[in-house]
Amino acid sequence: MKEKLYPVHIAILVYMIQTGVVVFSLPRIMAEAFGYNGWLMVPVFTLIAALNIGLIAVVYRLSQGRSVFEILERSLTKIGAYPLYLVLIVVWSLLGCMVAKHYVYIFQTMAFPTMHPMLFKLLIDIVAFLLLIKGVYNISKATMSFFVLTAWMGLLLLFFVPDFEFARLTPFLLKGGTETIRGGLNGYTAFLGYELTLLLFPYVNTKKGFIKAVHAGNLLTGVLYTLYAFVAFGFYSLGQLTAFRFPMLDMLSYIRLPFVERIETLFFGFFFFTVLITIVMYIWASTEALNRMFPKAESKLLAAVLLIVIYGVSWLPDTLSKVEIWLKWLGYGQVIIAIGLPVFLILILLILRRKEQGHA
Amino acid sequence: MHNRLVRVAMIVILLGVLAGCGDQRILEKQGFIYSIGYDWLAKGKSAEGSVPGNKVKKDQLSVTVWLPVVSAESGRQHPLILQTVASTGKEGRFRLAKQTELSLASGQMRTALFNLQLASRGIMPYLDGFMRDPAVSQRLKIVVVDGTANEMLKKEYPSHMNTGPYIDHLLEKEVMNNRVPESTLYSFMRDYMDDGVDSVAPIIKQQGTHIEASGIALFDGDRYISRIDSDQTLIFAFLKGSFKYGEINIDLADQERKGEKAMFSSLAGNSKVKIKTLPGERLYRADISIKIHGILLEYLGDLQLNMESDKERLEKAIAAHINNEAESMVKELQKLGVDSIGIGKHVRNSLSYKEWKNIDWKAVYSNMDIRCNTKVTIQSVGKFEK
Incomplete structure (x- = not known):
């Protein structure tokens, strides 16, 4: 019997997909976009993500556990669904690959600046490939252990308590921000990842608890993001926060243990696990779509080909800021997919249902 | 499943190990700067590090670094002090690097000293470089020197073998006792970029055979404006x-x-x-x-x-x-x-x-x-x- 995912797997998986590289710049993005007390928007974003998950919940209920691809193909026909698949594959696989490259570039600002970034990228892709070919159940099992390896890092926030000052937060609410909408959209990309649960329908064990688990994962992300941002806003002055590229990294470098300091490189290494899951799941999602287009092909081969192709594409942006521009646009695309795809699916399902009722 | 995890772990290890081959840093070949000092050289004064007897033709900067070096033969540690004259901080670092067989690293830098004349012209150009460099710690101490940083770092203090750690530990103790405020790269920049508070830094002075904390430097933006004398510093702590x-x-x-x-x-x-x-x-x-x-x-x-x-x-x-x-x-x-x-x-x-x-x-x-x-x-x- 095929092994299935339990709610706890789903919750942790959602949290791990959501937590990616954007978290390092999140406090800065919030400060730039919303100004004083920008951290307050993080819970709002969590709520927006939760509403979006609500859409997915409707799809889940209407589809009765059928795969999203099945639904699409039933209404659009196989050929009709292909262009959509193609878009999904391009956005998802590139997103996964740019997240990897972004991580490599940030890592290189701290260590190994003269190494060729694509060598790092290659190694990450190999790890991703090994996880990928084992299927989503095993990915989620690995996710559980990676979660344990990284979850304790939330405690590091305690180091900032002595320098935290409420007076620095100011009573101004969301004042002094610039480019609020674009910046806000950028900040929202930190929450992306929950939409991949659309593809998990056939792999879920019980009908009950699936959507609750997705909400739980999103809530965990939201709570941790809020804490990070809140602490950053009371630890740094607003002007300072907007000047840092990766405020969370600077915060990590402030931590000093009695026996060692400057261990941010090590801590940043731990974040690799959460980033790896983000990468793997986006590429997993695109191989799922690819599999629908080439049902006869070996899925391992498809994954390998996909990884090789996007490895080639990832040579294109060759600086950190170029990668960030790619990520920004892919992020916008993904926001549209995250909202648009469930809405589209709901429409299809409603039409299908009406047709079926008409026939009956 | 077990095999797979082992394989993933191996790859992760390989990732670390292989990467190490590219960017080697051999400990013995590194010179870890412990203290860096900047002094202002007004036009017309003769400066060390320039050709003897040559007067400085334009306003310039003297950069001094203090670092501990372990000699390969005896295994003993001894201080190495390098000094140069440059027009910018970065140029200074560049010139210093040419004076030694070690590659200068700033990852262990504990104190950055600025003399009063320099501080009154603004220290932001130097802090900017520190902020950009990911190797420089957020806990780097920002200190103002009454006198010249060069002389302070160069001088040997009979009861303190290592000047760099001496200054660092002295400051830590003084901060602990509230005789001077804590001033790190983090806190200086935080207050500099905050519109509701101005930055401060400790002032240290060489007094005969020792160094002492002699007050608090008050900054307006990044410029040193005035000071609070050492007998008044606790009052400042009360207010703060x-x-x-x-x-x-x-x-x-x-x-x-x-x-x-x-x-x-x-x-x-x-x-x-x-x-x-x-x-x-x-x-x-x-x-x-x-x-x-x-x-x-x-x-x-x-x-x-x-x-x-x-x-x-x-x-x-x-x-x-x-x-x-x-x-x-x-x-x-x-x-x-x-x-x-x-x-x-x-x-x-x-x-x-x-x-x-x-x-x-x-x-x-x-x-x-x-x-x-x-x-x-x-x-x-x-x-x-x-």
Whole structure:
């Protein structure tokens, strides 16, 4: 019997997909976009993500556990669904690959600046490939252990308590921000990842608890993001926060243990696990779509080909800021997919249902 | 499943190991800068590091680094001091690197010293470089030197083998005792970029065969403006917020208790700022209430400290003395136009965003009515009562 995912797997998986590289710049993005007390928007974003998950919940209920691809193909026909698949594959696989490259570039600002970034990228892709070919159940099992390896890092926030000052937060609410909408959209990309649960329908064990688990994962992300941002806003002055590229990294470098300091490189290494899951799941999602287009092909081969192709594409942006521009646009695309795809699916399902009722 | 995890783990290890081949850093070939010092060289003065006898033709910068080096033969550690003249900080680093067989690394840098002349011209160009460089710690101490950083780092101190750690540890202890405020790259930049507070840094001075903390440097933006002398620094700590540790010698002559002296130790307490809006030109009033408690370790005077009423009289006299000092310090700061205590943060927090953006804070600050209200509690008078 095929092994299935339990709610706890789903919750942790959602949290791990959501937590990616954007978290390092999140406090800065919030400060730039919303100004004083920008951290307050993080819970709002969590709520927006939760509403979006609500859409997915409707799809889940209407589809009765059928795969999203099945639904699409039933209404659009196989050929009709292909262009959509193609878009999904391009956005998802590139997103996964740019997240990897972004991580490599940030890592290189701290260590190994003269190494060729694509060598790092290659190694990450190999790890991703090994996880990928084992299927989503095993990915989620690995996710559980990676979660344990990284979850304790939330405690590091305690180091900032002595320098935290409420007076620095100011009573101004969301004042002094610039480019609020674009910046806000950028900040929202930190929450992306929950939409991949659309593809998990056939792999879920019980009908009950699936959507609750997705909400739980999103809530965990939201709570941790809020804490990070809140602490950053009371630890740094607003002007300072907007000047840092990766405020969370600077915060990590402030931590000093009695026996060692400057261990941010090590801590940043731990974040690799959460980033790896983000990468793997986006590429997993695109191989799922690819599999629908080439049902006869070996899925391992498809994954390998996909990884090789996007490895080639990832040579294109060759600086950190170029990668960030790619990520920004892919992020916008993904926001549209995250909202648009469930809405589209709901429409299809409603039409299908009406047709079926008409026939009956 | 087990095999797979092992394989993934192997790849992760491989990732680390392979990467190491590309960017090698061999410990013995690294020179870890411990202290870096910047001095201003005015035009026309002769400088070390330039050709002897040659006068500096334009305003320049002298950069000195102090680093510990372990000799390969004896295994002993000895200090290495390098110095050069340059027009920018980065150029200085570049020139210093040429003077040694070691590759200079800034990952272990603990103190950055700026001499007064340089600090009064602004230290942001140097801090900017530190902020950009991911190797430089956020805990790097920003220090102002009365004299020249070069001489301070070069000099040998008989009882301290290593000047770099000597300065670093001295500062840590002084900060702990609240004789100077903590000033790291993080905190300096934080206050520099905050619109409601100005940055401060400790001043150190070479005194014969030792170095001592000689006061607090007050900055307006990134420029050194003035200083608080070392006998007044604890008053500054009282004003700045919560504090722990520290001791103060009090001469009660100004409280009509001529010849009476008290030594007050193990001090702890806090200060709170309240802002009131006033009608008229002065706009705002700040009330700083300071609460201090501690142990009286020495008292020369007529009061009988075993009597509660006398103890209270002494408490009041000490409080009045500290209050006077605090108020005159605040007045001085207002006159200088530097808000080193951070009154601005509290004013900002009592206003709406629009009001805060519309006031000219510096002008309002200089004109503000700021009052102190000090309360002193003598917790104990030691283990001896007369």
